[in-house]
Amino acid sequence: MFFEYIFWISLAEVVLVAVAVIVNVVRQKSFKNLNEPPVVFHWLPTFGSTVVYGKDPFKFFFDCQAKYGDVFTFILLGRRVTVYLGSKGNQFILNGKLKDVNAEEIYSVLTTPVFGKDVVYDVPNAKFMEQKKFVKSGLAASALRSYVPLMENEILDFIEREPYFAGSDGKINIPPIMAQITLFTTARTLQGREVREKLDTTYAKLYHDLDDGFQPINFMLPWFPLPQNRRRDIAQKKMTKLYADIIQARRSSGEKKDSQDMLWNFMESSYKDGTPMPDTEIAHMMIALLMAGQHSVSVASSWTMLHLAAQPDIMEELYQEQLHVLGDGSNPLTYEGVQKLTLCSYAIRETLRMHPSIHSIMRKVKNPLPIQGTNWVIPPSHVLLAAPAAMGKSDQYFPNAEKWDPHRWKDIADPKDQEKEKMDYGYGLVSTGADSTYLPFGAGRHRCIGENFANIQLAVVISVMVRHFKLTNIDATEGVVNTDYSVCLVVNSVL
Numbered sequence: 001m002f003f004e005y006i007f008w009i010s011l012a013e014v015v016l017v018a019v020a021v022i023v024n025v026v027r028q029k030s031f032k033n034l035n036e037p038p039v040v041f042h043w044l045p046t047f048g049s050t051v052v053y054g055k056d057p058f059k060f061f062f063d064c065q066a067k068y069g070d071v072f073t074f075i076l077l078g079r080r081v082t083v084y085l086g087s088k089g090n091q092f093i094l095n096g097k098l099k100d101v102n103a104e105e106i107y108s109v110l111t112t113p114v115f116g117k118d119v120v121y122d123v124p125n126a127k128f129m130e131q132k133k134f135v136k137s138g139l140a141a142s143a144l145r146s147y148v149p150l151m152e153n154e155i156l157d158f159i160e161r162e163p164y165f166a167g168s169d170g171k172i173n174i175p176p177i178m179a180q181i182t183l184f185t186t187a188r189t190l191q192g193r194e195v196r197e198k199l200d201t202t203y204a205k206l207y208h209d210l211d212d213g214f215q216p217i218n219f220m221l222p223w224f225p226l227p228q229n230r231r232r233d234i235a236q237k238k239m240t241k242l243y244a245d246i247i248q249a250r251r252s253s254g255e256k257k258d259s260q261d262m263l264w265n266f267m268e269s270s271y272k273d274g275t276p277m278p279d280t281e282i283a284h285m286m287i288a289l290l291m292a293g294q295h296s297v298s299v300a301s302s303w304t305m306l307h308l309a310a311q312p313d314i315m316e317e318l319y320q321e322q323l324h325v326l327g328d329g330s331n332p333l334t335y336e337g338v339q340k341l342t343l344c345s346y347a348i349r350e351t352l353r354m355h356p357s358i359h360s361i362m363r364k365v366k367n368p369l370p371i372q373g374t375n376w377v378i379p380p381s382h383v384l385l386a387a388p389a390a391m392g393k394s395d396q397y398f399p400n401a402e403k404w405d406p407h408r409w410k411d412i413a414d415p416k417d418q419e420k421e422k423m424d425y426g427y428g429l430v431s432t433g434a435d436s437t438y439l440p441f442g443a444g445r446h447r448c449i450g451e452n453f454a455n456i457q458l459a460v461v462i463s464v465m466v467r468h469f470k471l472t473n474i475d476a477t478e479g480v481v482n483t484d485y486s487v488c489l490v491v492n493s494v495l
């Protein structure tokens with residue numbers, strides 16, 4: 001009797017799914033809305049193309065582009081997402097008017113519980129633009145200049161104390177090492193001395209608990225009581241207190257500003273109306289900057305190391321470049337010196353081209369948006385998706401795009417020189433990116449604010465590694481492993 005019952009239930013479920021699939025297919029084949037971009041064919045309603053997009057977004061974009069053109073809509077966990085590829089798409093989405101396209105409605109559900117209230121996507125855009133302006137002034141050349149020796153020393157100390165670096169040869173697992181090096185160098189520079197002192201104890205654990213808060217499921221079901229969300233919330237409060245205590249200690253000791261870390265910078269920042277940045281906002285911005293930079297930089301440095309291990313001749317060239325440009329390979333690195341390492345900058349560029357941190361940049365549509373040259377209007381129920389990184393993966397713009405070849409940049413104009421059209425969104429002039437085929441740091445209003453810091457950090461990490469090690473791939477394969485997008489979907493889509 002029991003098994004019969006189970007049988008009928010299962011049969012009913014199968015029939016229901018079959019009916020849903022049939023209705024979904026018939027609807028797609030019979031009712032095409034010619035006033036909206038084509039919808040990518042999918043068997044399952046609600047799930048739509050979620051799995052195929054999540055598995056390999058770039059392959060998905062290119063396959064859809066071949067079938068439907070630059071503009072198409074796909075179903076992502078029940079949402080209608082309209083992708084607009086190419087320069088026109090970047091211009092349309094990244095430089096869309098504030099009243100038409102909105103980032104915070106997409107990202108805030110994920111970022112606010114991690115960063116905290118009243119910063120970034122939890123405030124009106126005008127306020128966030130002021131916060132970006134504070135960050136920009138904190139990352140001026142003078143601050144970056146002071147960071148270079150601190151970063152170099154941190155990496156040297158790390159090499160000295162970690163046992164797997166002992167001896168003349170050995171095996172290392174690059175990604176976790178680069179993650180640690182990124183955390184130590186950021187902590188010592190941007191985050192400040194006190195944070196670095198706490199890194200070996202409380203801070204690292206809090207960081208990991210916060211980082212676990214970036215779960216794909218939180219996009220759909222942010223209220224779901226996952227154990228890691230509870231840990232995230234506890235860590236968020238403790239981390240806020242940790243920064244607030246440091247600020248209080250600096251104030252009460254009457255300590256004079258002795259470094260150019262971001263904490264001092266925020267402590268001296270005031271909004272346009274004269275209100276000084278409150279301590280909780282400072283704490284939350286510090287968390288935001290930590291989380292925004294950590295993954296992107298550690299992933300980029302890991303990929304660069306893995307490519308260098310696969311192509312040791314380029315590693316040797318990078319070393320020779322240091323000898324040639326900086327004289328002795330053992331002189332301390334300087335801001336000015338690092339800037340002169342052209343091949344090193346090409347290596348960074350090439351890594352960010354091939355392994356962009358963010359494959360999908362999303363905005364919520366707020367008003368019906370007509371697409372020029374078509375009859376299509378994108379309705380406010382849709383999400384817009386720009387994928388500037390797709391151009392970097394296309395042979396059309398970068399011949400033999402699958403090959404990691406830093407030398408290709410010799411023949412390509414400096415991306416900074418390509419950035420002709422500029423706008424001020426409230427934090428200084430930034431490129432609209434309208435014509436560029438290379439936008440690893442985005443464009444427009446939401447363009448990355450940590451670009452200069454990231455470039456210096458990457459250059460220092462790579463330079464130190466090149467000076468001290470020769471790497472080879474253990475399995476001697478030329479191509480490093482493929483990107484596993486399923487594990488980085490959310491981190492990549494957010495910051």
Ligand code: HEM
Binds near residue numbers: 441443445451495
């Ligand atoms: C290789 C390293 C990095 C890459 C490739 C990268 C890339 C990007 C991209 C593409 C965006 C635009 C997102 C969008 O339009 O929705 C972005 C935004 C942002 N980045 Fe970065 N980033 C990097 C490092 C950093 C670092 C080190 C920091 C902090 C020090 C940082 C802070 C931010 C912030 C705060 C935003 C949000 C800006 C906004 O929404 O207005 N990033 N990043």
